[in-house]
Amino acid sequence: MVAKGNQPIYQVDYQGEQIDFYVSRMVTNQTAEGDLTYVIDKQNPDIKFVYRNDSLIQVSDGIIDMHTVDGKWAGFGDLNSVFSTVKDKVADINPSLQYNDCYMKFLTSDSQDGQLVKLAFDNEDVYIRGAFPNMPEATIIGKKEGNKVVFESNQHLGIDNVPKNHAYFFGGTSQKTVDKDGYQQEELFHTKNLTFDFDADKMSLVADSAMCFNGGNRIMSYIHFFRQPEINTYTETATTPAMPKIILFYEFNPDEGYATLMFDYSKFDEQGQFMNPEKLYYKIYKDNEMLTFLPEDYPGLTAPTNEMSYNYDDRQSVLVTETYHYIQIYEDGYSKIGVSCIYKGGGETHESPITWKLIGEDTSVKNFHTDQIAVSRYLDISGRRVVNPSQGLFIKEDILTNGTRKYTKVLIK
Numbered sequence: 001m002v003a004k005g006n007q008p009i010y011q012v013d014y015q016g017e018q019i020d021f022y023v024s025r026m027v028t029n030q031t032a033e034g035d036l037t038y039v040i041d042k043q044n045p046d047i048k049f050v051y052r053n054d055s056l057i058q059v060s061d062g063i064i065d066m067h068t069v070d071g072k073w074a075g076f077g078d079l080n081s082v083f084s085t086v087k088d089k090v091a092d093i094n095p096s097l098q099y100n101d102c103y104m105k106f107l108t109s110d111s112q113d114g115q116l117v118k119l120a121f122d123n124e125d126v127y128i129r130g131a132f133p134n135m136p137e138a139t140i141i142g143k144k145e146g147n148k149v150v151f152e153s154n155q156h157l158g159i160d161n162v163p164k165n166h167a168y169f170f171g172g173t174s175q176k177t178v179d180k181d182g183y184q185q186e187e188l189f190h191t192k193n194l195t196f197d198f199d200a201d202k203m204s205l206v207a208d209s210a211m212c213f214n215g216g217n218r219i220m221s222y223i224h225f226f227r228q229p230e231i232n233t234y235t236e237t238a239t240t241p242a243m244p245k246i247i248l249f250y251e252f253n254p255d256e257g258y259a260t261l262m263f264d265y266s267k268f269d270e271q272g273q274f275m276n277p278e279k280l281y282y283k284i285y286k287d288n289e290m291l292t293f294l295p296e297d298y299p300g301l302t303a304p305t306n307e308m309s310y311n312y313d314d315r316q317s318v319l320v321t322e323t324y325h326y327i328q329i330y331e332d333g334y335s336k337i338g339v340s341c342i343y344k345g346g347g348e349t350h351e352s353p354i355t356w357k358l359i360g361e362d363t364s365v366k367n368f369h370t371d372q373i374a375v376s377r378y379l380d381i382s383g384r385r386v387v388n389p390s391q392g393l394f395i396k397e398d399i400l401t402n403g404t405r406k407y408t409k410v411l412i413k
Contacts, residue, residue, distance in 0.1 A: 001056070005045025010066065021074055026065035038065050038073040049083075056083040086166055088156035088217070093139050097122060100203065103234040103274045104131060106211070106226040108322040114267050114274050119203070119231060126151075126205075128231070132169075132213045134162045134223060140169045144198065149205055151194045154217055163223060165215040171195075172212035172225055188212070188220050196231075205231040236276060238346030239269045243355045244282065244339045247324065251359055252332035258317075259329040263339050263355070265310065266323060279345045280310035285338035285354060286331060297330050307342060335359055 005024035012019050024045040026038040041062060048060040058064065058081040065077035099118035106113060118129040126149045129139040135157055142151035153170040160167040171194030175187050190212065196205035211229045215221040250260040265282060267275055283306055284291040293308055295301040300314040312318055319326040329337075338354040 001049045001051060003047040003049065005040065005047065020069055021066050022069065023064060023066055025060060025062045026067065026073065026077065027062045038063060038067075038077065040067060040071045054085045058082065086156075088166075088168075090156055090158045091139070091141055093127065093141075094122065097127060099127070099129060101234045102203075102231050104226070104229050104231045105268075105274065106229045108227070111264070111323060112266075112268065113323055116234065116276060116278075117231060119205075131211060131226070131229075132157065132160075132167065132224065134160045134213075135167060138167065142194075142196070147198050147200075149196045149198045151196075153190060153193055156217070157213070160215070160223065163215055165221075166217070167223065168214045168217045170212040170214050172210035172222070174210065174225075174227070188222060188225060190214070190220060196229075203233050205229075234274065234276075236345050237273070238348035238350060239271075239273050239275065239343060240350040241275065241280065241341035241343050241352045242266050242268070242270050243352045244341050246337075246339060246355050246357050249337055249357050249359070252329075257330060259332070259337075261327045261329055261337060261339070263325055263327075264323050265325055265341055267310075269343075275343050276345055277310045279343060281307040281342040281344070282310065282325070283307055283340050283342065283351075284327065284329065285340070285356075286329075286334035287336055289334075291329065291331065297328075 003023075005022075007023050008020055009023045010021040012021070024040045025047045027041050028036055029039040031037055044060075046060075047058060047062075047064050049056045050059050051057075063077040063079045064081055066074040068074065097120040099120045102117050102119045103114050104117045115131075115133065117131050118127075120127040120129070124144045126142040126144060127139050128142070128151075130136050131140065132138045138157040140151055140155050140157075142149045151169070151171065153168075155169040157167040157169060159165070171191040173189050173191050175189070177185050177187065188210075191209060194207060194209060194211055196207045198205055207229050209228070211224075211226040212220075212222050213224045215223055244266075245264040247262040247264055248260070249262075252259040261284065265280070267277055267280065269275060290306045292304050292306055293301060294304050298308075298312070298314060298317050300312060300318075308318075311320065313320040317328045336356050336358045338356045340354045341352040343350050
C-alpha cells in the first residue's frame with residue numbers, strides 16, 4: 001500500500017496570506033550551518049505501508065512529514081507510524097447521576113489556578129465531570145477505598161476535536177532536572193493511577209500528584225496536566241476580585257501597529273475564594289478612559305465592548321495561557337495603562353481597584369527589554385508544545401530571568 005507524496009493536507013490563513021502545507025516522505029539533511037533538518041526525498045517521496053493485524057504499518061524508512069509547497073519542513077512529522085483501530089470504549093455513565101457543583105484548584109507552572117467541575121457518587125463509584133476543558137462532558141470514574149478515592153489510568157474519553165486525537169485520562173507525576181546549560185527542565189510521566197485523600201464530611205478530594213489528559217494511550221503527549229488537584233464543593237457568592245498583576249507592557253510600535261500588555265488575573269479573591277471564570281471580565285484603561293474592544297481588532301467579538309470576558313482568546317490579538325492574559329492594544333497617545341478585574345457572581349457586580357503602569361517613566365517596565373531570556377519554547381496554534389519548530393505558524397514563549405514571560409507570534413517560512 002502506497003500513500004503518494006506531495007499531497008495537500010492543511011491550510012492556514014496568516015494575516016491574509018493563505019499558506020498551504022503538504023505531506024511527503026522526508027529524510028534528514030544537514031544545513032550549511034550544521035543544523036539537522038528534513039528534506040523531501042525527491043527520488044522517492046511516497047510512503048509505503050503494510051496492513052497487518054488491523055493496523056496500517058509504515059515500512060518505508062524516513063519520516064512522514066509536513067512541508068510547504070517549495071519543500072521546506074514545517075516542523076511536524078511522524079516516524080515509524082502505525083495506524084490502528086481504536087478498540088477502547090468510553091465508559092457508560094448513568095444519565096440519572098446527581099452531580100454536585102464543585103471547583104478544582106491546582107498548581108500551574110507558576111501559580112494556583114482553578115476551574116469548575118462536577119462530582120457525583122454512586123455507592124463506591126466516584127465520578128468527576130468537566131475536569132478536561134476540551135471535552136466538558138468527559139467523565140472519569142474512580143472507586144472509594146476507605147478514606148481514599150482511586151482513579152485508574154488509561155480511561156478512554158473519546159475523540160478530542162481540538163487537537164484531533166483520542167483523549168485518555170492518566171494519573172501523572174513530574175521530575176525536575178537541570179540540563180547541561182543550567183536550565184531547569186521538567187519531565188512528565190504517567191502513573192498507574194491517581195489517588196485522592198477523601199474527606200467525606202467536607203466532600204473534598206485532595207491529591208499530591210497530577211491529573212493528566214493525554215493524546216493517545218501509549219506515550220506522554222499531554223493536553224492538560226493539573227498538578228496537585230484539589231476538589232471542593234462550590235457555592236457562588238458575591239465577592240471582589242484581587243487586583244491584577246501587570247507583568248509587562250511594551251509601548252505602541254508603529255511598525256507592528258499595536259502595544260503589548262500582559263497581566264496575571266487570578267480566579268481566586270484575596271481570601272482564596274474561587275470565582276466562576278464564566279462570570280469574570282476585565283477592563284483596560286488608557287489614562288482615565290476605558291479602552292473599547294472592537295470586532296475589527298478582536299475577531300471573536302460581535303459588538304464593541306468595554307468589558308472583555310476572562311476566557312476570550314482568539315489566538316491573534318488575545319492569548320490566554322494559564323492565568324496570564326496577553327493583549328494587543330491598537331491605540332496610542334496615553335501616559336499610563338491600567339487594568340481592573342470584574343466579577344458578576346452571586347447576583348452582584350464587583351470591580352477590583354485598577355492596577356496602573358506609567359508609560360516611559362516606569363524603569364521596571366523598561367527593564368523587561370534588557371532582561372535576558374532564560375528559556376524559550378514554542379506552541380502551535382492549538383497551544384501544544386512544539387520541539388525545534390522549523391516551518392509554520394507558532395506562538396513563541398520567552399521566560400525571562402526575572403520570571404516574566406513574553407509571547408509573540410512567529411511565522412517560520
